[in-house]
Amino acid sequence: MHIAQNILDKVHQWLSPAFDEITQQEIKELMTSSPKELEDAFYKNLEFGTGGMRGIMGVGTNRINKYTLGKNTQGLSDYLKKSFPGEQLRVAIAYDCRHNSNTLAKVVADVFSANGIQVFLFSDLRPTPELSFAVKYLNCHTGVVLTASHNPPEYNGYKVYWQDGGQIVPPQDKEIIEEIEKLAYEDINFQANENLIQYIDKEIDDAFAASALENAGFNIPVSAKENLKIVFTSLHGTSIKAIPNVLDKAGYTKVQIVKEQALPDGNFPTVKSPNPEEPEALAMALALADETGADIVIGTDPDADRLGIAVRDNEDKMVLLNGNQTMIVMTAFLLEQWKRAGKITGKEFIGSTIVSTPMMLALGEYYGVECKVGLTGFKWIAKMIKDFPEKTFIGGGEESFGYMVGDAVRDKDAVASTLLICEIAALAKAAGSSIYQELQNLYADFGYYKEHLISITKKGMEGATEIKQMMTNFRENPVKELNGERVVFVEDYQSSKAKNMFSGEEEPLYLPKSDVLIYYLEDGSKICARPSGTEPKIKFYFSCNAPIEHTDEIEDTDAYLTEKIKHFITDLGLN
Template identity: 65%
Template sequence: MSKILDKAKQWLTATFDTETQQEIQQLIETNSSDLDDRFYKDMEFGTGGMRGIMGAGTNRINKYTLGRATQGLSNYLIENVKKEQLKVVIAYDCRHNSKKFAKTVADVFSANNIKVFLFEDLRATPELSFAVKHLGCDAGIVLTASHNPPEYNGYKVYWADGGQIVPPHDSGIIGNVNTLEFSEIKFNANEDLIEIIGKDVDDAFIEASVKNGKISNQVDRKNLKIVFTSLHGTSIVSVPDALAKAGYTDVHIVEEQREPNGDFPTVKSPNPEEPEALKMATDLANKIDADIVIGTDPDCDRLGVAVRDLDGNMKLMNGNQTMVVMTEFLLKKWKEEGKINGNQFVGSTIVSTELVNQVAASYGVETNVALTGFKWIAKMIRDNPSKDFIGGGEESFGYMVGDFVRDKDAVTATLLACEVAALAKQNGSSFYEELLNIYVRNNFYKEHLISITKKGMDGAAEIQQMLSDMRSNPVLEIDGEKVATLSDYDSSIQKNLITVKETAIDLPKSNVLIYQTENGTRVAARPSGTEPKIKFYFSVNAPLDKIENAEKVEAELDAKIQRIIKEMKLN
């Protein structure tokens, strides 16, 4: 406690403004338990950059933690990118303080003699990724906390290729940041180096999105009835324009959620993975008999897709299902155009469905599987410059079409989902039937995710203990099936629990464990990189002989998942 108090008292010095000093002084005087959580560690970079609760303290998002991150990045750029004029581009979302934080970040860059392109108002994260390459920048920043609760904000760093930072740049930047004192931050802006940008970049981004997302010339786009919700986020400034430019005219926006608002007043969580978040949209879809619902998260990189099932009810697809359908659609198009020649690949992650691997293999295309986080899919493209990247996704509702954007992109993915739905409709099918056909050709795969929240310093320790216990006492049987392999990405070893043979895992180290049974049942566990949670991913599969039996097989797989959850004492 004394160390934390000493650390907190440093924020009472002249380095920090009066408002910050007052906030910390009050916490000290009231002996607030919140002081521990604010100072027990420094804000860290995770799978989605730096993300946390706003407020004063080293473990909070504020002017000083963002300033230090930016100063460290500035130092790294100056040391490692030998250019006369370094350039960065900055975007921000609808969250509280995002605009103010974006200007603070711009000030620090400019004070370090770095040219800054600053968006005039909120913009989608994929547009920031696009803008980095479009404007020839050396780095990019977006101020966002994605789908986290309203009290959060965050800071994502992009490199010159438009992808988020990965080794060696991430550790190099973090090393610079961690050696900095807050007193070393240069906050005095050089306004001559800050240029406000907007429509020109918007137009280029929308044009590129339509070019990549508008896949077929045979689609009757006017016959697809779409409901769209931005969930109070940034996508309202890009998705409707992209849909209109692509030729979709029957688009209905959820008006109550149109206005950007960092409080997200109509939802408990602005996360399109949650059916409750899309309820207003699905209600509207039922009212007007729409074919498809699209909802995006606050910074417009994730999308939720709801479509009509065989009984005509709106059903929210999970991220794995959407990824599989869209990937097969792209592969089929590439095959029809005679472009598959063995030099293509699709991208996925270690906790996403293995069905996408099977679908790609059926077209003679390999699947590159990376760690969780879209920065690793972007790295695949960077590491394979001579190969064609068709598309890629992850279970957490992210998808990327082509490589003009190097992050998950809900703008272009929205267009692709609508292309699938429109083409299926005019062929007497549906988005959902296309998924079921994939299950018939392969197997019916059912995935499920459980997130257990463990807040604060004690919570972080609990999460580590849970993973440690799973390592030291591995599960040998799951729902009556023998566990065949245990993959420990922290030790980079896959162990066959039957033959006891060990195989090296050729991926960067990550705190992830994956059990796989002889029958293909998978259970994965990992701490979230952006929230105080431990996540458990379940994947089961079974043959599906015909579409008419889909409901029965799905119910059996759901029951299997629930048995596993109970067996692992996670409910």
């Protein structure tokens, strides 16, 4: 096959003495055995997306390896020195269960220390939210976690956090990228100063657990906690290091762990995907729950920032909640607790994203609490906390199974969220109710909201081009009608404009630019299209709702809205 000259130039650069012999040998093997793979490994540089930088591990500029991460770290070191002149810089580093995470974390630590930066490196794998917590707890200037979240086993990643414990956001992300792009690979200083690398573990673990108990624990009767039967799975990930300990400290005695999935393993051998968004990932936990009569199933992704939940329905069968439903149950509970404690003063807020359920807005309005809505990704919710220090953050989430309680951690946090959902479940069970019934009651109060997600995978260079063309087509040929419902407004976050499709008038959008399109229909439905920032996918989010007066209406309303979404999908040509 023909490979473009600009790609070959990069390949030959990686065959220079600046790269070790193993790297050069792997490239030579690709040149003869797999030119297509070689092209994909070098056709672009890995970029920071919604959740940092993620990619397949291997040689090349479009891969996760010691050189791409070393260059990131050298550029970040240079940026820190410019941002904090004269200060003794401090950085915290964590890593998850993925292949090479521990060795890559040490490479990152080496580069930071070689640049005179004090490094606090976790001695073993830890949850991503614990890294966010550690950045603030240790008064660090920045933090890095090596993880690819729920991506397949061949992936790894690199997420950067700032002083507040939140991920980097504009303008810092672009400024850091500019520093990285100034560098040649020869500029990376890999010569570690071991005196500047300090290993951390128990002190941070204990403080992190105490923080979860403080933020997500409520005065639930001991008897209620002891009566709740919990099945928990870490899906071979890092949450095994934190969640059983936190539940034990909180007083939950009936916790069963899925033993086959308890050992951290980057191959994720018992699941097709270690993603609690996928029903199959919780199959073993659901089987154990049915065997033991458990009330609730909780599963987390490899770096323990997302959680999936299953609860018993009115027929005593285990059903999976989606991320929007979990977020609604948690937020409603927090708001009610704050209201009962007399803590709602008008200076509080909850957080959500533009692709999550609009029901969050209805909840906020009812309790007199502002619901701030940001772009996809928890870094934007963390930014809200930083941007509005005069306001108190209660909690917030996004549809992709992430939630954050309070502001001690500035990223989605499956550890505190697991405790929170157990508190809700224990209290509901003690009152003769359940999480499922509580959710139904919320629908009766606020209307029934139905959400659906379609993800279309397009891998490699051709896939990236296809996704880009799909978004171009939607912009150049805007949808005017779906299922007989006219499009009223179109929000284009790339152009930062919202257009009234009836009058043609345009208004500015005040969120940062992003490759996102949202259609609002005259019946209140909402459809969003966006390329994923972490995977080779384009995603379509559907949300519609209808008023109901009683929980008896839920089944028929769900069927009606499900059919409506099917027609939306057909009209968009996504079948």
